[in-house]
Amino acid sequence: QLQLQESGPGLVEPSETLSLTCTVSGGSLTYNGYYWGWIRQPPGKGLEWIGSVHYSGSTYFNPSLRSRVTISLDTSESQFSLRLSSVSAADTAVYYCARLATRYRSGRYLPAWFDPWGQGALVTVSS
Amino acid sequence: QSVLTQPASVSGSPGQSITISCTGASSDVGGYNFVSWYQQHPGKAPKLMIYDVNNRPSGVSNRFSGSKSGNTASLTISSLQAEDEADYYCCSYTSSSTIVLFGGGTRLTVL
Numbered sequence: 613q614l615q616l617q618e619s620g621p622g623l624v625e626p627s628e629t630l631s632l633t634c635t636v637s638g639g640s641l642t643y644n645g646y647y648w649g650w651i652r653q654p655p656g657k658g659l660e661w662i663g664s665v666h667y668s669g670s671t672y673f674n675p676s677l678r679s680r681v682t683i684s685l686d687t688s689e690s691q692f693s694l695r696l697s698s699v700s701a702a703d704t705a706v707y708y709c710a711r712l713a714t715r716y717r718s719g720r721y722l723p724a725w726f727d728p729w730g731q732g733a734l735v736t737v738s739s
Numbered sequence: 740q741s742v743l744t745q746p747a748s749v750s751g752s753p754g755q756s757i758t759i760s761c762t763g764a765s766s767d768v769g770g771y772n773f774v775s776w777y778q779q780h781p782g783k784a785p786k787l788m789i790y791d792v793n794n795r796p797s798g799v800s801n802r803f804s805g806s807k808s809g810n811t812a813s814l815t816i817s818s819l820q821a822e823d824e825a826d827y828y829c830c831s832y833t834s835s836s837t838i839v840l841f842g843g844g845t846r847l848t849v850l
Contacts, residue, residue, distance in 0.1 A: 658742075659777075659785065659828055661839040675836045708784055715773060715791075723832045723839050725775035727787035727796065 614639040616709050616730035624737050630696040634709030634730055641687045642667045645721060647712040648692045649683055652705040664712040672723060699737045706732040743829050743842035750848040756817040759845045761829030762810060767840055769810035773832035776805060776814045780825045824849040
């Protein structure tokens with residue numbers, strides 16, 4: 613059974629870079645048709661997709677965060693990571709890693725659903 | 740940022756059925772069958788309940804069903820149980836630059 617687990621610092625200072633890692637067990641990062649990425653949820657608020665990447669290098673990013681986001685895969689370690697630069701208090705949230713299933717349409721793999729999800733990691737931005 | 744529109748809250752009594760709507764546009768819900776629904780209990784990660792509008796993953800109760808009409812998708816929960824009390828989010832692919840949209844979430848209360 614595929615499982616995902618987030619890890620990383622729970623506290624980041626403003627203007628610094630937030631870094632999280634997601635470790636995948638029970639499966640491979642090289643499944644065709646699946647992307648790997650991140651979704652966040654500010655306290656008491658809804659879900660916001662950050663971005664997802666495929667082992668081939670194909671990527672999808674939320675345009676509102678794209679300039680600050682890097683997502684990288686380490687297939688040998690079955691891990692992928694998130695880096696979010698120049699953080700502020702508005703970036704305080706629970707960060708989830710998740711596998712993104714896609715559907716092939718018109719020559720592209722289009723995002724379809726997220727499953728499974730990690731348990732989430734709370735990251736607070738504060739000095 | 741664009742979101743899919745869901746009612747903030749719905750409620751129902753045990754044994755009843757409820758429906759949660761998710762309204763988008765022709766560029767997302769109306770144009771593609773890539774609508775999914777997630778259940779989230781307090782302090783827990785979201786769980787996939789419905790994918791591709793009306794498909795249930797293995798292990799999800801058949802009391803949960805999905806449908807779509809025009810630009811609005813719906814999640815119906817029949818024979819409500821206390822354990823169904825949670826937040827529910829819809830999600831859709833969009834052909835706009837946003838790519839992936841989530842609804843604002845609906846709090847389901849089982850009376």
